[in-house]
Amino acid sequence: MQEENLKKRQFLSAQVDLSKFNRSHFEAATEDEKRQQDVMGESTTFLKDGMRRLRKNPLAMASIIVLLLIVLTIIVAPSFVPYSYSEIISVNGKRDKSAANLGPFEYSKAEQRYMKSTGEKLFPHILGTDSLSRDYFIRVIYGTRVSLSVGVVAAIMVLIIGLVYGSVAGYFGGRVDLIMMRIVDIIYSLPDMLIIILLSVVFNERLKPLIDKTILRVLGTNMISMFLVFGLLYWVSMARLIRGQILSIKNNEYVLAAKCIGTKNGRILRRHILPNCLSVIIITTALQVPSAIFTESYLSFLGLGVSAPLTSLGSLANDARAGMQSYPLRLVVPAVIICLIVLALNLLGDGLRDAFDSKLN
């Protein structure tokens, strides 16, 4: 019956004439061959899946290793280097005038005499000393600490403010969006460098009495005013970006489906909208860190950064400019560290985006 139905109806038809075939022409698939048809892979959670892809990315892994090494060094080093970042080298309690501008692993004359007379081995100056006879290695360590923390804290502040502001504006839209984005436009239209300089001057004055007796004193007013400045100014681009993302994502049918289910706005934002702009958030945050490090160096260069004797990578590079021809190492070291941090963060941001953006897979 069935075979008759499947007979060719017309001469030119491409239909296969099944009457010419019987069971012997076909062979059952083996279990192995059947398994080949299972195209679906092992399924894992979102985080595990992303981490697995991240681990496969050599550039991102190298960046993580570099960043971990830098962080580990700046945490551990001060505990075994006997010098402090503000300490002028002294031997036997007397200031060592010959210790200025030493090369890497060099000892000053006074130190050599001291070692010869007591037989005690002094800790080497790994990167030599600066023109004020301070150990340069420990200064670089502290400079990296300051620069990295400024970068990370600024990026986190920008992320939090930008995320909240941008998602509210983007999600509710309409008049709320209009007013909120005009405020952003106003902040955006101000020249940021000028504002940063003005604000840091003002904050410096005002903050001093406020933080005098608190734990924040350790950081110094300059650092705190810098955090505030970043927090107040740099969130606007983040807010714009997140708003744009949310505007496009909230028109997806799955958001409508969530509304139809009765999901509340907060949950829709958290479960449906934000995870879908996660890749953009990750990469912008990762890029915010180097941009904050740059700005901090710029401010330090103008004398508005961290106050001496505390230092940052930017101010170290700036100080080294004067002796660039005689002591190029002092410029190269902080510059290379800035480059390493910035490059590693950028590559890591890229890697994270590739790993966690399921649309790219």
Add this chain to the structure above:
Amino acid sequence: MENKNLLEVSHLKQYFPVRQGFHRIPLKAVDDVSFTIKPGETLGLVGESGCGKTTVGRTLLRLYQPTGGRIVFDGEVLFDSGEQYDDNGKLITDGEGRPVMGTRIDVDMLPYRKQMQMVFQDPYSSLNPRMTVEDIIGEPLDVHKLYSSKKERREKILSLMETVGLNAEHAMRYAHEFSGGQRQRIGIARALAVNPKFIVCDEPVSALDVSIQAQVVNMFEELQEKLGVAYLFIAHDLLVVHHISDRIAVMYLGKVVEIADADELNANPMHPYTLSLLSAVPIPDPETARKSNRIVLEGDVPSPLRMPSGCPFRTRCRYATEQCAMEMPPLSDRGNGHFTACWNK
């Protein structure tokens, strides 16, 4: 079938403001639409693109705030704009032409979301790519707190997946790992999770290819038999709609022009628009198709921003008379449960 209506929609209006230069003019996406659905019944809703089918579905579920009208679900008023109508369906106005307003009712929809659900058109954009199938189907359970333990949640999800013919071991996968038909099944499982009495199916098969369409449509029918759920089945494919529907409503430019039982509509179409729609249904046999008499409408659909006066179809209707330009014909009973809005037929 019971006589009580599960859903009564009367004079539903949904206007969207559109800015044109300095003016804001209303786009009448849905204009004065009334129909009823009985428990366990399927009402098909057909019409060309842009005629407001989807808007009707979404407004029903209050995903949009209706401009006017009244929605009654299971005996409870969900929305009433307060406008009052006389027995002939005319708006009651006072001396100055303003409508006489009754009480306005606008309830919180959350408890009703458990009873009215929706299946979406595009199986690719209606599932969150960041969520596993388990979480997608589990979300309605989470929102309405329909389980007491993690174990119960999982069991419910797995049984839902089984109901729609999905493999239980796929629960931990992401939506993008599935084919179109499977994704639509996930969407259906999500809608069924709250055990609704009524589902709006917004062109659930038009994004699928024909063989998958048949599977999904048959599944809708099986689910209806098993669960007794009522559907508003929106589609533009008359064959599919005729197959699944008990009754069919035909829409044109935001208005319902004809409602009848599915077979009655097919055998005895009255409205000229329905006639041309039915004549456009593809016929599988080329011999018959060549002999068939296709009614090709002239001109384009008028812009919903500049609706013609009276009957919206009159600009393309070959029977149009002066009366059509004066007044919109009411949906009048032609016997046998057949209603048509036309002066001349």
